[in-house]
Amino acid sequence: MTQLTATTSTVESLAGRIWHRLRTLNPVYYIALVLLIGVVVQNPVFIQPDNFLVFLSRSAPPMLLTAGQVFVLVSGGFDLSVGSVVTSTVIISAILANNDPGTTWWVILLMLAGGAVVGLVNGMVTAYLKVPSLIATLGTLLIVRGIGLFWSGGAPRGYLPDNFRMWGRRGITGLFGLREFPYAVILLIVIGVLLWLLLHRLNYGRQLLALGDNPRAARLSGVNVNLVRISAFVICSMTAVVAGVLLGGRGGVSIETGTGMEMQSIAAAVLGGTMLLGGRGSVPAAMAGALALELLFSLLNLLGLPKPLRDAVQGLIIIGAVAYAAYSAKRNR
Amino acid sequence: MKPFRILFFVLAAMLMVALVACGGGAPPAAQQAEQAAQQVEQAAGEAAQDVEKAADEAVAEVSEATSSTSEALGSEGAAVATEFYSQADYEAALRMRDLKPLNPDDPVWVQYLEENWVDTTQYKKDPPYTVCFSNAGVNNPWRVVGYTTMQAEVDLHPEIEKFIHVDAEGNDEKQISDIQDLVAGGNCDILIVSPNTTKALTPAVEEACKSLPVIVFDRGVQTDCPVAFVQPFGGFAGYNFGYEGAKFLVDNLPAKANVIALRILPGVDVLETRWAGARNLFAESDLNVVAVEFGDGNNDKVKTIVTDAIQKYGHIDGVWMDAGATAVAALEAFEDAGQPYPVINGEDQQDFLVKWQQEGLTAIAPTFPTFQWRTAVIAAMMTLKGERVNDPWALPQPAITQANLDQYVQPNMPPLFYAMCGCETMPDFPQRWGGTAP
Numbered sequence: 204m205t206q207l208t209a210t211t212s213t214v215e216s217l218a219g220r221i222w223h224r225l226r227t228l229n230p231v232y233y234i235a236l237v238l239l240i241g242v243v244v245q246n247p248v249f250i251q252p253d254n255f256l257v258f259l260s261r262s263a264p265p266m267l268l269t270a271g272q273v274f275v276l277v278s279g280g281f282d283l284s285v286g287s288v289v290t291s292t293v294i295i296s297a298i299l300a301n302n303d304p305g306t307t308w309w310v311i312l313l314m315l316a317g318g319a320v321v322g323l324v325n326g327m328v329t330a331y332l333k334v335p336s337l338i339a340t341l342g343t344l345l346i347v348r349g350i351g352l353f354w355s356g357g358a359p360r361g362y363l364p365d366n367f368r369m370w371g372r373r374g375i376t377g378l379f380g381l382r383e384f385p386y387a388v389i390l391l392i393v394i395g396v397l398l399w400l401l402l403h404r405l406n407y408g409r410q411l412l413a414l415g416d417n418p419r420a421a422r423l424s425g426v427n428v429n430l431v432r433i434s435a436f437v438i439c440s441m442t443a444v445v446a447g448v449l450l451g452g453r454g455g456v457s458i459e460t461g462t463g464m465e466m467q468s469i470a471a472a473v474l475g476g477t478m479l480l481g482g483r484g485s486v487p488a489a490m491a492g493a494l495a496l497e498l499l500f501s502l503l504n505l506l507g508l509p510k511p512l513r514d515a516v517q518g519l520i521i522i523g524a525v526a527y528a529a530y531s532a533k534r535n536r
Numbered sequence: 537m538k539p540f541r542i543l544f545f546v547l548a549a550m551l552m553v554a555l556v557a558c559g560g561g562a563p564p565a566a567q568q569a570e571q572a573a574q575q576v577e578q579a580a581g582e583a584a585q586d587v588e589k590a591a592d593e594a595v596a597e598v599s600e601a602t603s604s605t606s607e608a609l610g611s612e613g614a615a616v617a618t619e620f621y622s623q624a625d626y627e628a629a630l631r632m633r634d635l636k637p638l639n640p641d642d643p644v645w646v647q648y649l650e651e652n653w654v655d656t657t658q659y660k661k662d663p664p665y666t667v668c669f670s671n672a673g674v675n676n677p678w679r680v681v682g683y684t685t686m687q688a689e690v691d692l693h694p695e696i697e698k699f700i701h702v703d704a705e706g707n708d709e710k711q712i713s714d715i716q717d718l719v720a721g722g723n724c725d726i727l728i729v730s731p732n733t734t735k736a737l738t739p740a741v742e743e744a745c746k747s748l749p750v751i752v753f754d755r756g757v758q759t760d761c762p763v764a765f766v767q768p769f770g771g772f773a774g775y776n777f778g779y780e781g782a783k784f785l786v787d788n789l790p791a792k793a794n795v796i797a798l799r800i801l802p803g804v805d806v807l808e809t810r811w812a813g814a815r816n817l818f819a820e821s822d823l824n825v826v827a828v829e830f831g832d833g834n835n836d837k838v839k840t841i842v843t844d845a846i847q848k849y850g851h852i853d854g855v856w857m858d859a860g861a862t863a864v865a866a867l868e869a870f871e872d873a874g875q876p877y878p879v880i881n882g883e884d885q886q887d888f889l890v891k892w893q894q895e896g897l898t899a900i901a902p903t904f905p906t907f908q909w910r911t912a913v914i915a916a917m918m919t920l921k922g923e924r925v926n927d928p929w930a931l932p933q934p935a936i937t938q939a940n941l942d943q944y945v946q947p948n949m950p951p952l953f954y955a956m957c958g959c960e961t962m963p964d965f966p967q968r969w970g971g972t973a974p
Contacts, residue, residue: 248847454834457833457835459833460836507827
């Protein structure tokens with residue numbers, strides 16, 4: 204009898220725990236699910252593994268960008284330069300590589316180093332010169348874009364070789380009977396897990412969150428505030444370079460690549476419950492936010508709404524979703 | 537807690553209702569008819585200005601709405617804004633297609649399809665000349681190639697002492713004040729204008745005409761005051777560009793083939809006329825135009841649109857584009873989906889031509905030739921020397937086809953180099969255009 208009661212209560216508490224977990228789960232996951240159902244209703248083949256992987260692989264760059272943006276956002280800053288880092292990565296890689304497969308590796312490494320430099324500049328200007336990050340990164344946005352466009356003479360030149368483009372275009376064939384398992388999805392998972400560990404499982408992440416919540420308290424409790432702040436910008440810019448490599452791989456050379464991605468990444472992060480001005484944020488939820496936005500774009504596309512209406516609906520849904528996410532986050536606190 | 541939860545569910549519910557209501561994204565027949573009726577009304581509203589033209593438009597639009605087999609042609613993305621469309625201009629473009637250059641032995645950039653001579657002795661002047669150029673922008677690869685070609689042409693004329701170039705950076709306001717400044721400066725012997733938009737620049741050009749001779753090329757203005765307007769097909773190039781691509785699809789695809797039309801963005805006059813030229817033909821054809829989409833000239837977006845369309849409709853057999861810069865991205869969407877290449881129209885930029893040759897595509901490249909940038913300088917020189925010029929100067933508008941493809945493929949040139957530049961024999965070719973010696 205006693206045993207039986209114990210078992211029942213375990214079961215109950217398990218069910219209760221699951222229910223509690225579902226109730227307190229970040230609403231962005233539900234939003235993404237609703238949008239996913241919407242897309243599948245419109246286009247049933249969307250959910251077939253091959254097609255869904257194609258979708259995931261094209262969502263990988265914005266998702267990575269959003270994950271990187273979370274680091275800066277939770278530290279209490281903004282990074283507006285990511286879009287132009289993406290653009291310049293594509294344009295400059297094309298000029299440097301110029302269709303020579305032998306150059307791919309050092310070009311990618313050089314781009315990552317360049318991204319780190321942009322992040323360092325963003326971080327140091329913010330940390331030491333006390334320029335608000337909104338202004339500092341707006342400045343680097345213009346500088347980076349200007350350098351990219353100046354170097355290319357206003358129109359893209361050169362080609363990206365196939366072994367550069369494979370990261371955004373190709374995948375491993377013959378896995379689990381799939382047509383192709385995209386490299387972009389593999390990178391998405393690997394980098395996503397790394398960033399998740401960094402923010403949610405390591406001391407560094409706690410320091411970053413403390414910094415965003417209350418810089419003074421963080422400093423007094425022994426956090427090297429400047430170092431942590433600068434590193435957040437470096438991480439963000441480097442994920443932007445990875446996103447640029449994937450986007451260049453997917454679409455080829457174009458000066459339009461990356462346009463507007465800074466705002467999209469901030470919106471996605473906020474949709475995923477990241478608090479602007481810092482202190483709270485989650486990598487997986489922000490990535491789900493980016494995925495939800497991509498699903499929304501697909502859905503509006505499939506519905507065939509005229510473009511101006513599509514933009515308006517998009518704006519409405521983003522505001523509504525963010526308001527809901529912010530509200531329920533406050534409720535669950 | 538409550539209001540936000542309710543808001544969320546209302547949003548979700550709206551989404552579901554929208555899904556059901558829109559079905560495949562095609563408006564129901566009644567709505568389509570209503571649209572047609574509205575268009576007729578609009579056309580009728582303009583009748584006060586031009587009775588005959590308006591009547592023509594109304595008739596044309598009604599017949600389109602009824603005879604079209606493609607549902608997507610009834611969608612908003614497929615509508616041609618009435619202020620950009622003229623049935624008379626469309627027909628003029630079609631008539632031009634039958635004309636041959638009247639001076640076939642001259643280089644293509646000085647050929648003309650019609651004689652519209654005007655006398656310029658009143659502008660005759662002794663060299664040296666100062667030539668001023670108000671440029672809409674150098675903000676896309678087509679304009680980069682054009683402007684480079686124009687500079688090379690200027691270098692060929694020792695009688696030009698000074699060439700003053702002012703870049704409006706794609707901004708109407710800036711171009712208006714640029715033109716005012718150039719005219720007020722009093723240094724220009726002649727003004728060349730490539731207008732950013734037709735309507736906005738018309739008053740500024742009219743004002744400039746009062747002080748000095750003006751040559752307009754590329755996009756037009758709504759005034760006859762310039763000495764000459766230089767454009768392929770004398771101003772009807774947009775209709776012909778769209779028609780050329782659409783005709784190729786109609787001729788090379790079987791009935792009921794799925795076609796997707798990719799446009800850059802709505803509301804730009806030069807792009808609207810391109811679509812109008814194609815839309816008329818598609819509406820009469822038995823092709824199934826499944827989608828008309830805007831890709832912003834962004835490779836990534838275009839690839840997404842095409843990938844989604846292939847998924848949704850199973851197969852896409854033809855692709856029509858209003859500009860070719862993203863043609864290769866569209867083709868790659870087919871490669872990545874493991875589908876055969878579509879019948880496609882691109883434009884004359886190298887990456888598309890190279891791909892066409894390598895993969896043996898069924899393709900055509902209508903052009904908006906960059907050689908017109910040379911012609912504008914030549915027309916300016918003729919004017920200052922008092923020689924007669926054509927106004928409008930109707931240049932030929934050649935298309936690149938399978939027959940002459942090999943002649944335009946130049947792998948040593950940059951991917952977005954526009955081949956129809958008439959610049960191959962100019963000094964410093966190909967380095968000046970970003971190419972490497974072959």
